[in-house]
Amino acid sequence: SVNPDLASERQTASFSVEKLTAWLDGGVEHTRIRRAVVEAIESDPVFSRENQYFQSQNERYEAAVRKAVHLQKKMHELGWTENGPEYKYIYRALAGDVAFLLHRIFMRSILMLGSDKQVAKWIPLATQYQLIGSYAQTELGHGTYLQGLETTAVFDITTQEFILNTPKISAMKWWPGDMGRSATHTVVFAQLYVHGKCYGVHPFIVQIRSLQDHSLCPGITAGDIGPKMNFEHADNGFLMLQNVRVPRENMLNKFCEVQPDGTYVRWGSQKINYFTMTTVRISIISDEVIAPVMKACTIAIRYSVVRRQSKLKPGEQEAKILDYQTQQEKLLPQLAAAYAFHFINDYLQELFNRAYREMQRKNFETLPELHAFSSGFKALITQYCTSAVEICLRACGGHGYSLLSGLPSLYTKILASCIYEGENTVLLLQTARFLIKCFMAASAGQSVPPSVTYLAAVKPGKCPAKNKLDFLNPDIYTEAYQHMAARLIRSTAAKLQDLIQSGVKKHDAWNQCTVQLAQAAKAHCHYITVKNFAETVEKLKTQAGIQQIMKHLCDLFALHGIFSNAGVFLHDGYISGAQMDMVTASYLDLLPVIRKDAVPLVDAFDFTDKSLNSALGSYDGQVYQRLYEWAQKSPTNQQMSPAYERYLKPLLHNKLSKL
């Protein structure tokens, strides 16, 4: 039975939830396939996550390996393949906690960086799991700055081998997933030396554990790096190499090669080495960032119509907390953001597919734009969504803080996305570098990618809005964002030039502008997100009910951004104080409008109770029963603690002085 406070929310939906779900999925057929995958996974007890919040790091790891192995069997049975339509839904359905994700990245690096011969040798072995792969790039002392990696690979011409070494502690590989306990092989990134000359970082396939008994290979020290904020299931590992020899053929050599005589040959851009990271950066956004924020919204919004607290009107019963403006203002902008980023993800996928096709033809021209955008959006989206999940958690008060709400684990996991695959500040500065370059080029009349032509085209001016309703016009707010982003980039470019012209060295000048550069890069991505949301709504013309509510969400996303970053819009007077009051009024007016559809809007994400794994977020809203039943299953309630006999009893039964 559904909690009546929740049931009533579904009766007044202004649109068809089922149609919205299908549209989000990209069509009813996709919805059907997704649900079939979810059903197959969730009906299988091996994939259950019911005890997850009670498990230790060791138990989580074991369950993850078991699931990964079982998944192979299951896929075989059900005829699911890596290229089939089901594949992309599997991971979402498993909701994390599965091993061998790095095995996929291991394979992807070989496919991307390996010669045809290497692909032919390693990919079948990996596909058949006759080895388990990992990806050893990050070191204890070196993360984002790949050129600084210290692991060495020296070519020994006499044996035709590379000798790999970890010359000091900071060079120890640290963090690679699946490496602490599972992997038999890994791709090690190391500085290549031939005849004493360093050729920079290159990837080498290295076996680290015996295929017979899984013992560490000679010269290898490896293990688990210990507890983290989340990812208990993943055996993130460390790896030290002492004179480990691999044959010449183990350097991935699609784009460069060390020939038997030690001659070094290169065919492509060295930047291609980093391309695996770019692909990972984009591929994580949907599963690791947007899905969690959708889940957090589902949990927090359902809970907020079940939880009642204090009285809005004297004499009435306590009010649903979602009826408070402050609660709406916490949650609804996050809901709007979840939609905004779902749409920008499509945009990024398209950008990526285009670039990938070009790259297959060895055309690397689009790489800088792809790199800049994937970096900037990765930073913007992960940061925004991490904060969104935290807001959802805090909006649920004490119950949000219980692991059983599902929110803490969503938060601690999404937080990592701000750090891995490129630390966000570093990424934003890479985007900024691209934007400044484009701004300079465009200002000098040179051609730049269409996405950034606006940088040199925007002129000073004032926002034309006359009343609060004008701010519900996408042209008005999109232009405000465009103006603001262009101004930030322009003014930072000017500061940079001023500093250089006043004699400050280029690198110092750059450093002195980085706070503002990062802000400008974020502003650009924020602008594109708003613009893309507005265009998506525009294209939706035929589906009236859905278009209406999407328009409201788009408005909310845009106005929330102006309200929360008022300074950058007010700064040059483009928006006046009086206009900012209109923005605020329109923004606050939207909250009760969207609040009416809040539950249908999260229902449309179509998460099952099992995938939410939350006592607060279930479809039926039986929050208190579920919390109580679940808490009783906690191992802490399974028997009396030995602490009673050992400590409490002596304390209570003796006078303190006798203890």
Next chain:
Amino acid sequence: SVNPDLASERQTASFSVEKLTAWLDGGVEHTRIRRAVVEAIESDPVFSRENQYFQSQNERYEAAVRKAVHLQKKMHELGWTENGPEYKYIYRALAGDVAFLLHRIFMRSILMLGSDKQVAKWIPLATQYQLIGSYAQTELGHGTYLQGLETTAVFDITTQEFILNTPKISAMKWWPGDMGRSATHTVVFAQLYVHGKCYGVHPFIVQIRSLQDHSLCPGITAGDIGPKMNFEHADNGFLMLQNVRVPRENMLNKFCEVQPDGTYVRWGSQKINYFTMTTVRISIISDEVIAPVMKACTIAIRYSVVRRQSKLKPGEQEAKILDYQTQQEKLLPQLAAAYAFHFINDYLQELFNRAYREMQRKNFETLPELHAFSSGFKALITQYCTSAVEICLRACGGHGYSLLSGLPSLYTKILASCIYEGENTVLLLQTARFLIKCFMAASAGQSVPPSVTYLAAVKPGKCPAKNKLDFLNPDIYTEAYQHMAARLIRSTAAKLQDLIQSGVKKHDAWNQCTVQLAQAAKAHCHYITVKNFAETVEKLKTQAGIQQIMKHLCDLFALHGIFSNAGVFLHDGYISGAQMDMVTASYLDLLPVIRKDAVPLVDAFDFTDKSLNSALGSYDGQVYQRLYEWAQKSPTNQQMSPAYERYLKPLLHNKLSKL
């Protein structure tokens, strides 16, 4: 041996670290006592936290009980008493993870709300630990809104007892610490009924577990609420009551009483019932909020001078990450905030002591101001500091995400402070209500507390700053904050009145203003914090070296606030766009100045390595060695996982299809 990158930071301190420490402690004598307490605690292996990051919830609970019992013994041995000068340092030295904290609150409620007779009966028992107390207020369905509590206590005139009941699941007590597994007694807050009439919420002492064998008393259902984001050591509990009878004398009756014939008599304000929460709210700020943020700054700043990444100048070695402007801009404002809140804590303590003295004389006049301020500052400080710790964590990249850095547990713990002892939004709105009332009163010429007279006194105007140096004048920025806070309160009061005059009902109008009211309340507390910091620096005249660096931190705290909340300062043109550029310039200029003293500034907090419990934050900065050594001790590295035999071996040794 100290890492030379860290050692060099200490050689150029612009002030005496030892003198700053003594000043922060309130004098050298306090420093001496604090260090003696820390030494006594940390040299005792029972109090070790070395394995904390590897322990399960059960292990953490047991260790916490063990420590609490051992502490009693230790205090007895060393002659430390609850009223002695050592007492306030014990908890800081233990750094959490100790049981029976609610026992203290149990005692405090009795001392506060109990009659002399009740104090004489219960306090000696509690002091001698012949019982273990808890404090059962929050319910599954009721937190902040105490009037909504559903637990009932019906007076039975025939037996002279109260009969306590949990009438439905949402009335179950939920969260009380020490109650899930340890407590024998608790103070239950319940709706008092006499002769069928409800007199509202009152506190009752209830025994829940046998003093003989610790089994649950008749009518009691209790247990642990399961895993949380942190506080694994605490047995937060649930409690259901079924016809549990307690004698008439068990209702705490300093301020009201049910007489034998059922007559209800009251002597004081009913609000006094909430006073325990006010005292707790203030008492947590120092230990639970400011100390953690100081630790996070210590860890992140020490790590940031040891970690090197990328090159600032071409051809040089990789730079310390603290030399990047973006890293300075992340960490140094948090450091400044730690100092700012340390000083505002003194201010709050003074306010509290004054009010407490009055209350002892049954004068409740100062209660509203104390309540409003303790609420607002609790909300501002916990929110600010939680975000500060998160920034520190993220600023350490991947290593910050490892539990071994110490940062995740600081974060997950401080986050709770935003929720417990009053959810922050609710608290801010209580402050706002007080401010609006004072503004109205002051505008009507009535007298208001000195702290809020400015509300009606501030006039429209412009900031007089002419260049960026003017923004290093405390009068300039303090006035900007004052102007901004007054404007937000004034304009929200105006909106509220407009709505009411246009026919919107009072409670609806209030709800429609709450987003802005919360913002206004925060602005007021922010203003007072800046003002108090500036006054503290002013008073420091005699200690030149320290005053200089404190002045820089005060400037940074203030300008960071303007830079990050630019919108509210620009809104009415009090600060112009050109002046905001000056603020930004002065703000960014301060970063490299304070960066020079960053390590000495965190050294002055005087945390030992054991109290930081962090591989990144140790005094010697041997970060990588410590991470590696510590990780090796992880239980995940103690033996080969059974997952190999069970899952990996069959996978690797068979073709997939045979699995």
